[in-house]
Amino acid sequence: MTTMKGSCLFSLLLAGLGVLGILEPTTTEDMHCHRAEHPIIAYKEIAPWLHVFKAKDAVDFSQLTFDPGQKELIAGARNYLFRLNLEDLSLIQAVEWQCDEATKRACYSKGKSKEECQNYIRVLLVGGKHLFTCGTNAFTPICTNRTLTNLTEIHDQISGMARCPYSPQHNSTALLTSSGELYAATAMDFPGRDPAIYRSLGALPPLRTAQYNSKWLNEPNFVSSYDIGNFTYFFFRENAVEHDCGKTVFSRAARVCKNDIGGKFVLEDTWTTFMKARLNCSRPGEIPFYYNELQSTFFLPELDLIYGIFTTNVNSIAASAVCVFNLSAITQAFNGPFKYQENSRSAWLPYPNPNPNFQCGTMDQGLYANL
Structure with a gap:
């Protein structure tokens, strides 16, 4: 397992516009370990210091x-x-x-x-x-x-x-805010074909990501979620809709404003502040080596750092890595610029951020309230 810094790269989605954002990759140093070999400790050696809980018939x-x-x-x-x-x-x-x-x-x-x-x-x-x-x-x-x-x-x-x-095989994540809202990222239906990031309970109206729209969510595997400041963050991996050469999986960081009350017309009962960005965990070089599939995360609020465990795609060389992302870099990613596709047959093109100083509750369109 290697440890390295990651940069937040690529793919922001502006809700309802079919806009995926572009982030130019930030150059980061590969954090090489100084040891030529890593120590290996057998389970039996640490067993005396471990506490184990077992229960009859209890699994999973x-x-x-x-x-x-x-x-x-x-x-x-x-x-x-x-x-x-x-x-x-x-x-x-x-x-x-x-x-x-x-x-x-x-x-x-x-x-x-x-x-x-x-x-x-x-x-x-x-x-x-x-x-x-x-x-x-x-x-x-x-x-x-x-x-x-x-x-x-x-x-x-x-x-x-x-x-x-519905299924024990489907990955999901959920959190409760201090004001009582439940945010869940899960499959909404029996066959698991309708994944969504959904808000319920509490005083605010229920909202979800757009249904059956691959530019919002494309067969995602949800990993984790965090309540940070004015936003709720979600981390997951999904099939990359912007990848033109065959099928591949990218990892994402997504966020919504907690005071979002939804839009009108086509965005009724739908997030108006949903955006997502690709998490780039890779070894830099002329041809970077990517660890595309996020498996787990840990948020360290004292330093505003997100630690992620990544693996390679299933059709690649089997490898894993730990990458750390600065929350400020992720925030900067959500400032754009973006990547825009006019229709399913057109190319993805650069798109400037229409509101570079975006903050929750500061827009005047009345799409969400300033709590």
């Missing part, structure tokens, strides 16, 4: 979150929720969350297997004294609000559609 521990007030780790597995002691992973509470038999039968009737027709926890968010959690529920997604210190205590239950994927 895909969601983890923290309750810092109680120093607890909340884990979501298939059909289970767990509260664990943060220091030694000892069990505090285990709650079973199964699908009912009628829901399972309906899932089987749609051609899904017994493994698929389970409740896979895919959203696990702490909000104050409550835990908001969603599961696939045998392809009938469902969400609950629970007491954080007693997960059996359910306050309400709502549909998980547009908040949680």
Whole structure:
């Protein structure tokens, strides 16, 4: 694994205009490790210092979150929720969350297997004294609000559609803002053909990315999301619509204004502030070597840095890298210039930023409110 700095490059999308942005790549130094060889430590050597939690029949521990007030780790597995002691992973509470038999039968009737027709926890968010959690529920997604210190205590239950994927195979991400809005990036339908970045709950109106428009989202795999300042950021990988030579995957950083209230006419119930940029993680050179597929991220707010784990495309040489991106560089990327395609047959051309000093809530078209 190599470590290097990344630059935010390429592809911004202006909602509703079919505009993809261009960012000229920023030259960055490749952070070569000074050691010729890296030390390899066997698992058995560090085993005495590791704490392990296991539970019978519990698999697919895909969601983890923290309750810092109680120093607890909340884990979501298939059909289970767990509260664990943060220091030694000892069990505090285990709650079973199964699908009912009628829901399972309906899932089987749609051609899904017994493994698929389970409740896979895919959203696990702490909000104050409550835990908001969603599961696939045998392809009938469902969400609950629970007491954080007693997960059996359910306050309400709502549909998980547009908040949680139907299939356990679909990647998704979600976050709760301090004002109570839920932002989710997930598949909106049973077959997974309608991916969206969607806002629900809270006081602001529900909004989503444009439906069935590949210039907004093109078969994305959502990775992570963050509430930063006036924006909500999303990180994902998708098929690159601007790539002319065959099919390839690019990684993206996208953002929306949190005070966006949607547009009018064709942009009704749709984001008016959605933009996205390509994340360029590569080894520089005359012919750069790209790590195109983002797998995971970590945000360090003290330094405004985004760390990403990237891999190469499946048809390339197998390799991985860690790239770090400065949030200010990503912000600069969203200032344009852009890349514009008039129609599906025309070339992508440079397009100047029509509003270089864009800030949330400062436009006078009335498309969104200044909160």
